[in-house]
């Protein structure tokens with residue numbers, strides 16, 4: 001089921017590979033090969049740092065098929081320090097109440113499983129940013 | 135450009151129609167509209183539907199429905215733009231008449247949603263979002279609206295309770311609509327206390343899904359005038375469609391429905407009116423946050439001011455801009471691909487003076503706005519009362 005679709009997304013799911021527009025300089029995630037700002041071709045790859053902040057969030061109680069075992073879980077819009085906003089789950093929250101503006105960083109986690117025999121889909125989630133280990 | 139008129143309307147009550155199949159639900163609405171218009175022959179049929187594939191294991195609805203309403207042989211096709219499918223189908227039918235490619239066509243919005251398990255329906259609805267970058271992360275359709283609402287509440291410093299007026303007005307208006315799914319009033323207190331679906335969205339922020347079908351017959355001026363019906367034709371004074379980024383994270387401004395602004399302003403220009411000329415607005419209150427954002431983008435309130443209209447009486451039946459006059463998505467129900475046609479059918483009822491106990495006093499202009507996804511496809515129609 002959808003093996004090739006998930007395989008195609010590996011550079012985005014595991015490494016946050018996007019693009020940068022060499023005309024206007026805007027950073028783009030996910031990659032689309034056309035700059036959403038200036039509509040010029042933009043194919044130069046750019047790997048994002050994975051650091052950002054929570055732009056909005058919601059805790060989901062009624063999950064769709066395939067995600068029911070994880071509910072409730074918290075999804076968020078994360079504004080990356082390089083500019084783009086993406087949608088991802090928050091993880092490793094512990095006792096932390098999420099809030100808008102909270103610094104977060106990307107980690108790789110399980111997104112879903114497809115039954116006992118099915119594949120396990122991994123991808124990015126975001127956790128509260130840890131203090132820099134100098 | 136030729137004028138386009140709505141010559142007939144038909145609808146079935148929104149609800150759980152276990153005894154009626156997808157095709158018969160659609161056929162009932164179409165045959166009702168054909169009878170209302172006094173016609174027995176159509177040049178074409180345009181079916182607005184989002185989820186018949188995943189939820190009913192049936193595609194190819196154009197040919198199926200044409201055959202089952204006695205019109206085998208005509209041009210017929212399905213039009214899909216997520217929850218905006220109904221109005222998108224209307225736009226296609228409108229284009230056929232405006233262009234002179236057809237003289238009389240049927241448009242039906244149709245959805246049958248209550249036969250699947252809740253999580254499967256939730257997953258199917260999430261197909262309106264970006265599959266790779268939203269839905270795969272467990273984001274539901276409700277959650278997308280919750281992300282908008284949470285940001286709105288923080289940015290504009292309003293509370294969840296401030297949105298109660300949208301649901302209270304919709305439910306009050308649904309009481310008198312025999313086609314509404316919910317026909318009981320609710321209080322602001324019930325709104326605040328309703329269970330959370332995806333924070334901050336509660337049960338009473340969200341419109342209920344259901345089975346439903348609504349239809350209109352469109353005709354050119356000459357054909358509409360010659361029909362054997364006592365119903366006065368209602369003119370479609372404007373039809374406009376605009377898009378935005380599919381994923382909400384790709385929007386240039388998360389809290390502004392750019393496609394609503396674009397399509398409504400195009401529509402005002404076509405109709406030659408200003409927002410204040412409108413006597414009613416059937417907006418897409420799938421969630422209370424959508425109602426607030428739609429009012430702002432269409433020019434009725436400044437940013438952050440949409441929610442105030444739910445508090446000051448503006449949107450009630452006796453207010454300056456009545457919305458959801460027959461219950462809206464919130465109380466009439468939201469059978470997704472059918473909704474856009476229900477909105478237009480209800481405006482025709484108001485403009486004909488057939489809205490029963492919810493009848494507005496002599497309305498001249500009504501606007502319908504149907505939203506696909508969380509704002510990526512927005513279709514606006516303006517209707518003018520018969521002379």
Ligand SMILES: [Zn+2]
Nearest residue numbers: 021024035038
């Ligand atoms: Zn650019």
